Amino acid sequence: MAEETHDLAEPGPKDLSAGQAFWGGVQCGCGLPGVIMGASFLGFGSLVQSADHGLWVGLVSTATGWALPGQVVGIELHATGASLVTVGLAIFLANLRLLPLVLTLQPSLNQSCVHRWRHFVHAHLIAVTTWVISRRRFPELEPSARLPFFLGFGITLWHISLAGTAVGYALADLMPTPVTLGLVFLNPLYFSLLLIGDLVGRLRVLAIGLGAVTGPPLILMLGDWGLLLAGVAAGSLAVLLSRRPARTRASQAAGRG
C-alpha cells in the first residue's frame, strides 16, 4: 500500500519535537561519527592496558575527561612520574582548544530559557566531533530543537567512547598491528574530511588553510603552545585577510581619486 504513505507527511526539519530531535541526535551518533569515536577510544583503551593500569582508570578518564589528547597526556605523563602540577598544566594546555569550541557553540545551545547551571553540564559534551556536526546541522534545525539534538548526539557519543575504551582495553594484546594502525589513522582522516566539508566561505577557507599550514612548524618549535599560537595567529590572519576585498576596493578608489 505504497499510496498510503503520502498520509504520513514527512515532518520537515522545522516540525521536530524535542523528543524527535533528541532521537535524531542519537541516530546521528550511532552512524559514522560513533564508529570513528569508538575506534579512537579503542586506541585509548589499549594504551591504558599497556601502561598496566586497571580498566577503571580508562573508564574514569574517558567519562570525566572526554577529550582524547588530554587523556593520553595524563596517562603518558603519569608513566614518567611527572608532578601533579605539571600534569594539570599540560592537560589544561592540551585541552585549551576546547575553549573556542564552547564559546562558539554555547550561544546556539542555550537560546531557550534554561537554568544556568545546566549550561555547565551541556559544556561537558562539547568536543571536536560534537562541535563540527552540531554547527553543520543547526542551521536546518529550529532553535528549540538544537539543544535536544546536541544532547542526543553527545550522550550517544559519550557512551560509545566508554564502550570503545573498555573494548580496546580487553583487546589490547589481540589486535594485529594493521588494525591498530587503521584505527589510529581513522581519527585524523575523518577530521580532515569534516574540515574539508566545512570549506565554505572566505573566512573559514582562510582559517582552515592557514591553520593547517602554520600548525605543524609552530608545533615542532613550541609544542602545545605552538598549536595554540597557530590557532590564534591563523584565525586572526584569516579575519584580517577575509576583509581585504573591501579595503582593496577602497584603496583603489582612493588611488583613482
Added chain:
Amino acid sequence: MDDGGVWWVLLVGGLATYATRALGVVLSNRLDPDGAMFDWISAIAYALLAALVARMILLPVGVLEATGLAERIAALAAGVMVYFRTHRNVLAAVVAGLVTLAGLSALVGPEAM
C-alpha cells in the same frame, strides 16, 4: 595494580579539562553571536582544529609513527579524491583512505620510510 597516584592524575586531569569548558561557558555569556568577536573566535576554532589535524597527519605520535609520511599523505589524498568523486560520501572516503594506508604499509613495510 594501580598505585594511588594515577587517581590523583585522573582527578587533576578531569578538573583541568573541565576548566577549559567551564571557562568557555562563563565567557560565552558576554559574547554576541552576531558580533565581530564571535567571528574571530570561530576562525580561531577552525584554525586550531586544522592545525591539530595537520599535526596528526604530518607529525603523528604513537603507532602511526611506524607509517611513512608519503603513505599517510597518499591515504589522505585518496580519501579526499573519493570524497569529491562520490558527492561527499564521508564513509566511502574514510574506507578508501584506510585501504590505501593499509595497502601501502603492507607493500612498503614499516621500515622503509
